[in-house]
Amino acid sequence: MSADKLYIDKELSWLSFNERVLQEAADKNVPLIERVRFLGIFSNNLDEFYKVRFSDVKRRILIKEEQGRAEEAKTLLAAMQSEAARLDTRFNELYNEILLEMARRGIFLVNETQLTEHQQTWVKKYFRKEVLPHLTPLLMTEKIDVLQFLKDEYAYLTVEMKNNSVPKYALLEIPTDILPRFIMVPEEKGKRRKTIILLDNIIRFCLDDIFRGFFQYDELACYAMKMTRDAEYDLGFEIEHSLLEQMSEGVSQRLTAMPVRFVYEKEMPRAMLQFLCDALKISNYDSLLPGGRYHNFKDFIGFPNVGRKYLENKPLPPVTSADFDNYDNAFDAIRAQDILLNYPYHTFDHITELVRQASFDPKVRSIKINIYRVAKNSRLMNSLIDAVHAGKEVTVIVELQARFDEEANIEWSKVLTEAGVHVLFGAPGLKIHSKLLLISRREEGEIVRYAHIGTGNFHEKTARIYTDFSLLTADPDLTTEVRNVFGYIENPYRPVKFNHLIVSPRNSRTQLYKLIDNEISHAKEGRKSGLTIKINNLVDKGLVSKLYGASAAGVKIRMIIRGMCALVPGIKGVSDNIEIISIVDRFLEHPRVIIAENGGDDKVYISSADWMTRNIDHRIEVAAPVRSERLKARIRDIMEIHFTDTVKARRIDKEQSNSYVPRGNRKKIRSQLAIYDYIKQVEKQTRKRNEKNKENS
Numbered sequence: 001m002s003a004d005k006l007y008i009d010k011e012l013s014w015l016s017f018n019e020r021v022l023q024e025a026a027d028k029n030v031p032l033i034e035r036v037r038f039l040g041i042f043s044n045n046l047d048e049f050y051k052v053r054f055s056d057v058k059r060r061i062l063i064k065e066e067q068g069r070a071e072e073a074k075t076l077l078a079a080m081q082s083e084a085a086r087l088d089t090r091f092n093e094l095y096n097e098i099l100l101e102m103a104r105r106g107i108f109l110v111n112e113t114q115l116t117e118h119q120q121t122w123v124k125k126y127f128r129k130e131v132l133p134h135l136t137p138l139l140m141t142e143k144i145d146v147l148q149f150l151k152d153e154y155a156y157l158t159v160e161m162k163n164n165s166v167p168k169y170a171l172l173e174i175p176t177d178i179l180p181r182f183i184m185v186p187e188e189k190g191k192r193r194k195t196i197i198l199l200d201n202i203i204r205f206c207l208d209d210i211f212r213g214f215f216q217y218d219e220l221a222c223y224a225m226k227m228t229r230d231a232e233y234d235l236g237f238e239i240e241h242s243l244l245e246q247m248s249e250g251v252s253q254r255l256t257a258m259p260v261r262f263v264y265e266k267e268m269p270r271a272m273l274q275f276l277c278d279a280l281k282i283s284n285y286d287s288l289l290p291g292g293r294y295h296n297f298k299d300f301i302g303f304p305n306v307g308r309k310y311l312e313n314k315p316l317p318p319v320t321s322a323d324f325d326n327y328d329n330a331f332d333a334i335r336a337q338d339i340l341l342n343y344p345y346h347t348f349d350h351i352t353e354l355v356r357q358a359s360f361d362p363k364v365r366s367i368k369i370n371i372y373r374v375a376k377n378s379r380l381m382n383s384l385i386d387a388v389h390a391g392k393e394v395t396v397i398v399e400l401q402a403r404f405d406e407e408a409n410i411e412w413s414k415v416l417t418e419a420g421v422h423v424l425f426g427a428p429g430l431k432i433h434s435k436l437l438l439i440s441r442r443e444e445g446e447i448v449r450y451a452h453i454g455t456g457n458f459h460e461k462t463a464r465i466y467t468d469f470s471l472l473t474a475d476p477d478l479t480t481e482v483r484n485v486f487g488y489i490e491n492p493y494r495p496v497k498f499n500h501l502i503v504s505p506r507n508s509r510t511q512l513y514k515l516i517d518n519e520i521s522h523a524k525e526g527r528k529s530g531l532t533i534k535i536n537n538l539v540d541k542g543l544v545s546k547l548y549g550a551s552a553a554g555v556k557i558r559m560i561i562r563g564m565c566a567l568v569p570g571i572k573g574v575s576d577n578i579e580i581i582s583i584v585d586r587f588l589e590h591p592r593v594i595i596a597e598n599g600g601d602d603k604v605y606i607s608s609a610d611w612m613t614r615n616i617d618h619r620i621e622v623a624a625p626v627r628s629e630r631l632k633a634r635i636r637d638i639m640e641i642h643f644t645d646t647v648k649a650r651r652i653d654k655e656q657s658n659s660y661v662p663r664g665n666r667k668k669i670r671s672q673l674a675i676y677d678y679i680k681q682v683e684k685q686t687r688k689r690n691e692k693n694k695e696n697s
Contacts, residue, residue: 331363351470354472536590
């Protein structure tokens, strides 16, 4: 088999992942409103695909054209466009299907032509009071640089005003950053149906009210459009500019970056389309897509449930960890035993409470934390500010290059600095993606350290919808090395060695290769071997090759990969010992876990790093060994539950078919719900054991 067939292009694999999201919208067992929201997730993902993946391939073509070596990238770009178009067709089919299903349940998403006379009157009033003050048309002339005006991630209406058949064009931004996209329209008395109209359609209905009296026209029409820009931008790293200033400039650059996708309403007149393409400098390599009258479907993530409760997922109240019970504070609990939290099944309140206690505890001397993404109104960040006011030494390392969160992180950096927090940004060009917290406390004359090592961000909101692990430990081996990671972040050029943590870019590649090589040796010696791995993405060719080598040596490898997967399972003699599934369900699967059988003395790690070259070689990432046998068993159990999933697990195969794991005669197991039940049972048993121990003491 030729080398290129051993690897699936990561861009096509990414589209295959997004097809799995679309499968959730198609699944009639998923509550109806959740299906609508999955359409929004699919659309949001596709926006990111064009901003990042598509634009990267386009840049590759432009660079390689100069060298006469662009054919491979051009072929890939064509395949990406073809697959994206296929998924878009399926998206539109599902949207229409879901609209009909909502109507059967008494929920009507109407356009401006479907309003009753009573509703028309209400909409006119709503428009004048709520919408009109936020609308400022831009008349497009030769003097106007439309490319500078258009914002990324916004939907627009392009207005055509004809006077004696001579057209003039204007742009209207749909102000969804200020107003809700979905507006409930009152029904006539006695009608039980619920009616929702999009803000876009309110503007269409009242279009004449915007332009009348300012422009001469005898025909007025409008058409939807949306542009997606390249998300990358250049940073000069000039000595006289701080990183904060450079990142602020970079965010501004993104607002004027070149387009990579232009979506327009397919009924748009050809002359208008040509005018816009010329104004936006759309190239042959950009995606020019005819579409429906609604764009920015990402807003459908927040589609309201105006019907019965069963039309959306039943809430799963987060569980509290019994490991914190019967202790005066969080530090006593962590010192007594390592604690593992699994979100969103466990509450994130344990972390915010730990930092809150640290902020005023007289024994706490310092707090160090690295931030990648945080909530807009973060309790945790406010506690860090409280800690400074209480005289603690607080260091926050903010990753300013967290894609699509740069602006929020810049603002937090300013707020923290003004409050007296010691804010650092790490080394330019070395993104910090680790999830570390270190609290130093003086106890009986000595400094004792407490560490958090996690797979997910310190983000209260995403902790309710992402699955992740947090390890809380006072183990001196681990806390000392966490302290060394913070030292490495502050000075990445100073020599540092890690014996317990796996830290990118210091030792991740060598340590991961060593883990895999050890399993190969055990397999050859007839000892117990095997790898169980859970990651978001696997695209690093070095690691893929190592896994191929392990499979060929007889190592059984099971993997759960949510997103991109360059590895091709099932190739005889190469990867026939590798099984890969992907789980897409109500929560976004986000933890990274490695379990190595190690000849019967298993090693278990949780990590912040995906198996991508950038995470292994060009970011600061941390994987930590889970040493507690109790917690290792828990992670194993959770992984096993995933592999028994007969509802939401799809097989990853060379055809990228996204076929569901066959259920056969097995009972229905939906792993996310089963894990929630498992966590509840574990905490219940722990509480019983704690009570029994208390009675016996």
